[in-house]
Amino acid sequence: MKKVLSGNSAAAYGSMLxxxxxxxxxxxxxxxxxxxKIADLxxxxxxxxxxxxxxxxxxxxAAAVSASLVGARTFTATSAQGLLLMHEILHWASASRxxxxxxxxxxxxxxxxxxxxxxxxxxxxxxxxxxxxxCESCQEVLDTMIQLYKVAEDKDVLLPAMLSEDAFLLSHxxxxxxxxxxxxxxxxxxxxxxxxxxxxxxxxSFGSLSMPHQxxxxxxxxxxxxxxxxxxxxxxxxxxxxxxxxxxxxxFLDLYRCDGADIVLVAAGxxxxxxxxxxxxxxxxxxxxxxxxxxxxxxxxxxxxxxLAKDVKIIGVLDRSFCFGYEGAFFTEIKSALYNMDDRPLxxxxxxxxxxxxxxxxxxxxxxxxxMKTTDTKEESFKWIGLKG
Amino acid sequence: xxxxxxxxxxxQGAVIGAEILAEAAFLEGKFxxxxxxxxxxxxxxxxxxxxxxxxxPIRLRTNIYTxxxxxxxxxxxxxxxxVTEGLKENGWVIVNSHKAPGDIxxxxxxxxxxxxxxxxRKYGLGSVSAPIVNTSILGAVSKATGxxxxxxxxxxxxxxxxxxxxxxxxAAKDAYNSIxxxxxxx
Numbered sequence: 001m002k003k004v005l006s007g008n009s010a011a012a013y014g015s016m017l018x019x020x021x022x023x024x025x026x027x028x029x030x031x032x033x034x035x036x037k038i039a040d041l042x043x044x045x046x047x048x049x050x051x052x053x054x055x056x057x058x059x060x061x062a063a064a065v066s067a068s069l070v071g072a073r074t075f076t077a078t079s080a081q082g083l084l085l086m087h088e089i090l091h092w093a094s095a096s097r098x099x100x101x102x103x104x105x106x107x108x109x110x111x112x113x114x115x116x117x118x119x120x121x122x123x124x125x126x127x128x129x130x131x132x133x134x135c136e137s138c139q140e141v142l143d144t145m146i147q148l149y150k151v152a153e154d155k156d157v158l159l160p161a162m163l164s165e166d167a168f169l170l171s172h173x174x175x176x177x178x179x180x181x182x183x184x185x186x187x188x189x190x191x192x193x194x195x196x197x198x199x200x201x202x203x204x205s206f207g208s209l210s211m212p213h214q215x216x217x218x219x220x221x222x223x224x225x226x227x228x229x230x231x232x233x234x235x236x237x238x239x240x241x242x243x244x245x246x247x248x249x250x251x252f253l254d255l256y257r258c259d260g261a262d263i264v265l266v267a268a269g270x271x272x273x274x275x276x277x278x279x280x281x282x283x284x285x286x287x288x289x290x291x292x293x294x295x296x297x298x299x300x301x302x303x304x305x306x307x308l309a310k311d312v313k314i315i316g317v318l319d320r321s322f323c324f325g326y327e328g329a330f331f332t333e334i335k336s337a338l339y340n341m342d343d344r345p346l347x348x349x350x351x352x353x354x355x356x357x358x359x360x361x362x363x364x365x366x367x368x369x370x371x372m373k374t375t376d377t378k379e380e381s382f383k384w385i386g387l388k389g
Numbered sequence: 390x391x392x393x394x395x396x397x398x399x400x401q402g403a404v405i406g407a408e409i410l411a412e413a414a415f416l417e418g419k420f421x422x423x424x425x426x427x428x429x430x431x432x433x434x435x436x437x438x439x440x441x442x443x444x445x446p447i448r449l450r451t452n453i454y455t456x457x458x459x460x461x462x463x464x465x466x467x468x469x470x471x472v473t474e475g476l477k478e479n480g481w482v483i484v485n486s487h488k489a490p491g492d493i494x495x496x497x498x499x500x501x502x503x504x505x506x507x508x509x510r511k512y513g514l515g516s517v518s519a520p521i522v523n524t525s526i527l528g529a530v531s532k533a534t535g536x537x538x539x540x541x542x543x544x545x546x547x548x549x550x551x552x553x554x555x556x557x558x559x560a561a562k563d564a565y566n567s568i569x570x571x572x573x574x575x
Contacts, residue, residue, distance in 0.1 A: 002415075004408070004412045004415050004421060004423075168424060172424050172425055173423070173424040173450070174411055174421070175420075175422045175423075270450045271450065273449070274448065274449055276448050
């Protein structure tokens with residue numbers, strides 16, 4: 001059924017469609033409406049779930065880990081400062097192998113206060129052992145939530161997954177969303193029934209001490225291995241999802257008009273939609289420009305980037321985040337992925353949209369123009385676009 | 390594509406108004422997008438909201454800089470914000486005001502006026518001191534611009550408004566029937 005929904009409402013409907021059994025969340029702008037919508041759905045009797053009220057995001061994630069450990073399908077949502085407060089428990093979640101799905105609304109970090117789009121909050125959780133997905137539309141938010149439970153709960157994966165959507169540009173943007181039939185989602189997902197869980201009839205302990213000579217090292221290796229396993233699973237699940245629901249999002253790298261492209265822009269999240277318009281305009285003028293939308297940041301799509309890079313002259317990477325003391329995270333990681341190629345393209349980095357600064361068509365054309373003017377293919381380049389004087 | 394920019398103050402319903410307009414256009418078979426731009430969430434602070442309506446899927450995810458029409462929910466905003474910034478030629482400026490359209494200075498743009506505040510008060514929408522004027526002014530938007538029909542607008546209001554549903558529908562209809570247009574406008 002088609003409805004006009006915001007990215008926040010899409011996430012709330014997603015949690016109902018996957019039949020999340022436990023939800024613990026603490027409200028924070030611009031995520032608050034996810035919690036409010038879930039509360040509405042529970043109050044009007046549409047959604048049967050255990051909503052755990054908590055006093056902070058740290059507790060929200062702790063409750064989510066506990067719920068997942070007893071074998072409940074668990075959902076939570078947060079943003080920015082809230083995500084940072086969860087940081088300690090994010091590690092607990094992945095190392096406990098709890099397949100929690102969380103929606104994070106990408107928002108700028110204070111100070112100064114900003115409630116607008118900025119991906120630094122989730123990039124700062126890169127090393128927590130969570131899968132990371134970035135969405136472009138409200139429909140993709142809903143569909144990806146369904147996909148993520150299927151990936152996360154797979155016995156060869158069993159890792160938590162974070163779905164990020166840009167503050168306001170998706171969280172508060174209402175657009176047409178096709179809500180899938182409940183029966184189809186039920187058939188697609190099945191129920192969550194982990195082999196190891198907290199069960200009074202089958203006692204076992206989780207998270208106890210592991211001495212250096214015992215298995216801590218191997219537990220960490222297993223997480224690394226699970227991330228590798230997730231790569232195939234993400235592709236497989238999206239293929240299956242497309243068969244049932246008729247929609248797909250390109251897996252790891254959503255390629256748009258990259259065939260024969262000399263210049264490819266890489267971006268994640270809502271700005272990708274606007275970039276598609278710029279790409280079309282450039283193609284109409286005969287310029288070979290494409291977009292590779294980075295949909296999955298962890299596990300990182302090294303092979304996909306290598307394949308893309310074979311036939312491309314310049315890759316322009318747009319980061320809506322910044323790692324102080326170096327550069328944009330996507331820029332760094334894409335260069336690293338291509339380093340061992342014999343004939344790699346020039347990779348140029350651009351910071352845009354920090355703190356919700358509007359990424360307009362003019363901004364994108366400026367970047368395309370900068371790439372087109374590049375003559376020295378060994379030139380290193382990294383720029384903040386549109387800084388005010 | 391039609392782009393509409395709303396200027397209001399926190400508590401007047403500009404954000405929900407942009408969504409109601411989008412849903413009305415969706416009910417007419419259009420592709421739509423509505424989103425707000427606001428700072429601190431407090432009553433009285435200036436709020437901007439946007440609606441895009443198109444025959445094909447909308448990919449542009451930026452603020453609206455060159456709107457086709459502008460909707461002003463609070464006339465005092467005319468004194469502090471250039472509401473017509475970037476407004477296209479022949480675009481409507483639809484203002485909630487008790488004044489006559491000829492007394493509203495928005496340069497050479499077409500002006501439509503509706504007393505949304507008194508209509509909202511009449512139907513008990515919001516409080517007497519802080520009425521919620523979004524559904525009233527949307528009736529005027531429907532009449533002046535024709536971007537959505539009054540029938541689809543009232544359907545959208547019924548889908549979206551959480552309480553006093555029929556009062557909101559009546560407010561939109563009253564506004565539709567009572568807008569004043571500057572007769573000297575181009």
